Amino acid sequence: MALKKGRPAPAASHGRSGQPARGPALARATPPTGQPALPREWLLLAALSAGLFVTRTHAAKLVGFGDSEALYACYALHPAPAYLDHPGLVGHVARALGAGQAPTPSATHAFTAVLATLVPGVAAACARACGASLRAAAGVGLVALATPMLSIGLFALTPDLLLAPLWLLALGLGVFAAREGDSWRGDLGWLALGLVAGVATWAKASGALLFGVIGAFQLLGPRAARRPFAAWGVLVGLLVASPLALHQATNGFPMLRHRLLDTQTGLPLVRGLGALTIGQLAYLSPVIAWLGVAAMRASYKSRHATEPGERFLALACLVPGAALASFMLASRQAEPHWLGPAWLGAPVLLAVQSAAGADRVRSRSVSTAIAVAALFTVAGHAWVLSPRFLASMPASYEPRFDIANELYGWPRALEAVAEAAEPGDVIVGPHWTICAQLHAGQRNPVGCATPIRDDFDAWLPRAEWARAPRVLFVTDNRFSVNASDVLPGYMRVQERHISIFRGGRRVRVFAITTLERSAHAVR
Numbered sequence: 001m002a003l004k005k006g007r008p009a010p011a012a013s014h015g016r017s018g019q020p021a022r023g024p025a026l027a028r029a030t031p032p033t034g035q036p037a038l039p040r041e042w043l044l045l046a047a048l049s050a051g052l053f054v055t056r057t058h059a060a061k062l063v064g065f066g067d068s069e070a071l072y073a074c075y076a077l078h079p080a081p082a083y084l085d086h087p088g089l090v091g092h093v094a095r096a097l098g099a100g101q102a103p104t105p106s107a108t109h110a111f112t113a114v115l116a117t118l119v120p121g122v123a124a125a126c127a128r129a130c131g132a133s134l135r136a137a138a139g140v141g142l143v144a145l146a147t148p149m150l151s152i153g154l155f156a157l158t159p160d161l162l163l164a165p166l167w168l169l170a171l172g173l174g175v176f177a178a179r180e181g182d183s184w185r186g187d188l189g190w191l192a193l194g195l196v197a198g199v200a201t202w203a204k205a206s207g208a209l210l211f212g213v214i215g216a217f218q219l220l221g222p223r224a225a226r227r228p229f230a231a232w233g234v235l236v237g238l239l240v241a242s243p244l245a246l247h248q249a250t251n252g253f254p255m256l257r258h259r260l261l262d263t264q265t266g267l268p269l270v271r272g273l274g275a276l277t278i279g280q281l282a283y284l285s286p287v288i289a290w291l292g293v294a295a296m297r298a299s300y301k302s303r304h305a306t307e308p309g310e311r312f313l314a315l316a317c318l319v320p321g322a323a324l325a326s327f328m329l330a331s332r333q334a335e336p337h338w339l340g341p342a343w344l345g346a347p348v349l350l351a352v353q354s355a356a357g358a359d360r361v362r363s364r365s366v367s368t369a370i371a372v373a374a375l376f377t378v379a380g381h382a383w384v385l386s387p388r389f390l391a392s393m394p395a396s397y398e399p400r401f402d403i404a405n406e407l408y409g410w411p412r413a414l415e416a417v418a419e420a421a422e423p424g425d426v427i428v429g430p431h432w433t434i435c436a437q438l439h440a441g442q443r444n445p446v447g448c449a450t451p452i453r454d455d456f457d458a459w460l461p462r463a464e465w466a467r468a469p470r471v472l473f474v475t476d477n478r479f480s481v482n483a484s485d486v487l488p489g490y491m492r493v494q495e496r497h498i499s500i501f502r503g504g505r506r507v508r509v510f511a512i513t514t515l516e517r518s519a520h521a522v523r
Contacts, residue, residue: 084255
């Protein structure tokens with residue numbers, strides 16, 4: 001290994017057997033004679049990334065907003081440091097894409113197609129910077145590219161899309177700072193890591209766990225790698241995130257209250273356990289999930305590794321993994337992708353730990369994992385983008401439980417709303433999923449009758465829309481609700497139904513009811 005003059009080679013860490021542990025010293029070893037400078041895995045990563053980009057570009061022309069994505073598009077219309085579900089960065093990005101208004105689905109997905117396609121490359125670059133071999137780093141990129149949670153989930157404009165590259169950048173900076181130790185480069189690394197942690201907190205609340213990783217490393221990392229200057233990095237990050245913290249503190253911590261109290265009704269506590277088990281199998285694919293568990297075991301074993309970069313990566317898996325898993329178990333609204341930040345560091349750690357003698361065994365497992373995950377990803381894209389598969393579904397198929405259907409039908413529904421609405425009319429929906437699509441897609445004010453408090457209560461309070469002279473109540477067949485029950489003081493004037501078909505099957509029915517306020521309401 002080539003070394004800079006005057007700098008000693010790092011000592012290899014040793015396990016209990018006295019043999020060299022799998023670490024960066026081995027991972028960075030000179031490749032055997034005859035090995036190509038750029039392994040074919042990098043060419044495969046580039047080719048598959050290009051293919052997935054073409055698929056995403058095609059999808060951008062076909063599908064609309066998912067319901068959650070529509071809510072984030074609505075954030076563009078109401079700039080704020082934070083909302084009930086997330087910090088405000090995703091809203092500012094949406095506002096930029098929409099030039100001050102809610103962006104269109106096509107413009108949004110043109111942006112997300114580019115950023116999502118870059119994430120596997122960022123993951124591979126992160127692994128390489130952390131000390132993985134060229135081949136192992138490309139494997140990290142291929143795992144990221146094939147995993148459904150990333151390959152499918154990051155197509156939407158979500159906080160996760162913004163957090164993923166920031167988290168990977170933080171991993172690289174953390175390993176760099178930990179290995180540089182007592183040097184000005186290490187100090188700059190900690191400062192940069194703190195800055196990225198602050199920005200990541202704006203992307204998604206779980207980004208704040210990077211501060212926990214920094215703190216854990218300063219407490220548990222190798223003594224020689226601990227740096228008091230890391231505290232300055234944390235201070236920089238906290239200053240970046242301070243407007244968000246101040247907003248939450250002065251408003252009674254609405255995000256925490258919404259997530260831990262307001263939404264904890266009606267659903268069983270076992271949902272969190274399901275999201276941690278069955279949900280991971282679906283979002284990661286079974287073999288990737290198995291590799292993830294193996295990586296977590298490796299993280300636990302490496303928590304006392306003498307090599308500082310390896311220990312930082314281990315803590316970057318364990319700290320967010322433990323925190324997010326506990327949060328999911330306590331939540332009645334847990335979703336599988338919440339655990340995403342903990343998984344991002346797992347393949348990087350395995351790549352850094354890989355040694356020449358273990359590569360053959362591990363490469364077969366990784367190849368199998370990538371292949372199985374890719375099948376999940378291809379199947380997911382095919383199901384959403386090609387309606388012909390619906391024709392083969394049995395009669396028992398229930399369209400309202402298929403989340404792919406929420407991506408279709410809104411353009412026709414919004415056209416019908418525009419035809420029926422008059423200036424000054426208020427559009428009301430029974431749930432935030434309906435209201436978000438309405439608010440992002442047309443300019444009449446939108447009120448929302450979600451049973452619990454949501455963002456629409458701040459944007460148009462219920463007391464105001466319930467007094468409007470004329471209301472258009474919009475819903476679909478997912479919700480068994482009567483417009484007259486929601487607005488008892490109104491008379492039904494007109495009702496229109498719009499059916500949406502995919503693959504020759506009716507998958508959605510919108511109902512648009514026009515109501516006028518009357519002293520003698522007729523139901």
